[in-house]
Amino acid sequence: MTVVTPNAASAHGAAMTPGSRTYLCWVDGLDQTGQIRPTNQACSAAVNQSGANSLYNWFSVLRSDAAGRKAGFIPDGQLCSGGNSGFSGYNLARNDWPLTHLTAGATMEFKYSNWAHHPGTFYFYITKDSWSPNRALAWSDLEETPFLTVTNPPQRGAVGTNDGHYYFSGRLPSNKSGQHIIYSHWVRSDSQENFYGCSDVVFDGGNGQVTGIRGNPATPGPNPTTPGPNPTTPGPNPTTPGPNPTTPAPSGGCSATYRTVSSWGGGFQGEVTVRNTGTSSIGGWSASWNLGSGVAINSVWSGTHSVSGSNITVRNAAWNGTLAPNASTTFGFTASGTSGTPAVTCSAS
Incomplete structure (x- = not known):
């Protein structure tokens, strides 16, 4: 990977692909006035607990004294907030967070905000098959070894903007299915500041589509809007006419x-x-x-x-x-x- 040189800037960053909870809740809540009003219920609950500033600063889930520490430093149940009390709402155990749809074992391009540009190493972990979205994330829920580690990746887009980011290719974990969390940990090499984040994903053959934002269903089935076998077919009715070759076929548009x-x-x-x-x-x-x-x-x-x-x-x-x-x-x-x-x-x- 290309080694980049740090600029003198305040630090900030978060996963954009697959999107962290704070980032996708920010996307969900944006409106034409510049205000952030989440429509996703999990995002709304997080803002009710942590305040709207947690989304205006979606790239700030950090600890300035972390120095590379994880378990024992960030308590169980507080991994998604990085132990930062200003983001505690994003630790909530829910199954309706915005979801990124992925394919297990596929290679994809990861994106991580470069709101401020610093050297360091990114670590990405995946939850074990035994993890459940109905409980707050603990360190024991994560596979011990990161499935992806990247040091000083290149970047594109302007620093300090909503679309500037680091980018790097990585292979997703194999033999995973259903809903999981990809946990990110960015360790700066020029200070003790570290960033933490939870990205909710589902391994269902997708290629990065996001659902659960702006009113979309968070966990669609294979065909989320497909009706049942025949929801409009009446029950037994001696007056129901048989097939009628002159009846026009229903139209679609x-x-x-x-x-x-x-x-x-x-x-x-x-x-x-x-x-x-x-x-x-x-x-x-x-x-x-x-x-x-x-x-x-x-x-x-x-x-x-x-x-x-x-x-x-x-x-x-x-x-x-x-x-x-x-x-x-x-x-x-x-x-x-x-x-x-x-x-x-x-x-x-």
Whole structure:
């Protein structure tokens, strides 16, 4: 990995991919006024306990006197806050935190905020199979050896911004399934300051999609909006007509609505809601629009995207393509440039 030189700046940082609780709760709560009002219930509970400052400073889960210490220094049940009382709400034992969907054994690009830039080593741990989200995280819940260790990785984006970050590739743990916590510990080599964080993940074949933010379900099943075997079929009824070859087949269609979640100098975050407007379930969807002059997509979650010239198309992820009539799902993205009010078209399959 590339060795980087520290700048004189106040220290801060947190995992962005897979997102830490504080980071994803910040993303969940952003609105167009710049205020942070979480919609995720776990995030709301954390803010009720720790205050909104914990999200305005989502990159500050740290101890200035840690000096590389873990067990015995950070008490059991306080790992997600790093023993920092200002973030105690993020220790809550809940199963509805925002989730990042991953594939066990896959190689992915990790991102860690470089709000302030310092040399040091990043350690990433995974919970044991015996861990349960119904109890606060303890050191004994973590596998003893980190599955990824990185020293002085490169960075991209401006220091002190919401999109600047260190980046490095790493292989996710194999033979994991279901919900887990990836625990991060950043040990600075130029001071005793250390950073700690919990990233809630689920190993279900995903590739980084995030759910549980802005009202999305936190733990979708294989097809979260798929109806039961036949929820509208009436029970035995001697008056129920048999098959009628002249009855038209139900129609399927979708609509897509765009909104700007937040904006900042040189960039913005957008969100598109896709809704099934037909009378039958759809098995997939795609949304397309014109990006406009000077707009470039940085990242997309809860969907896969392709860009051709100034046009972008986002298709459903593996887990949110099936929509029952009137059901909806959302995907989000960040982009550089200035947000407009694009007209988004939707196609169902």
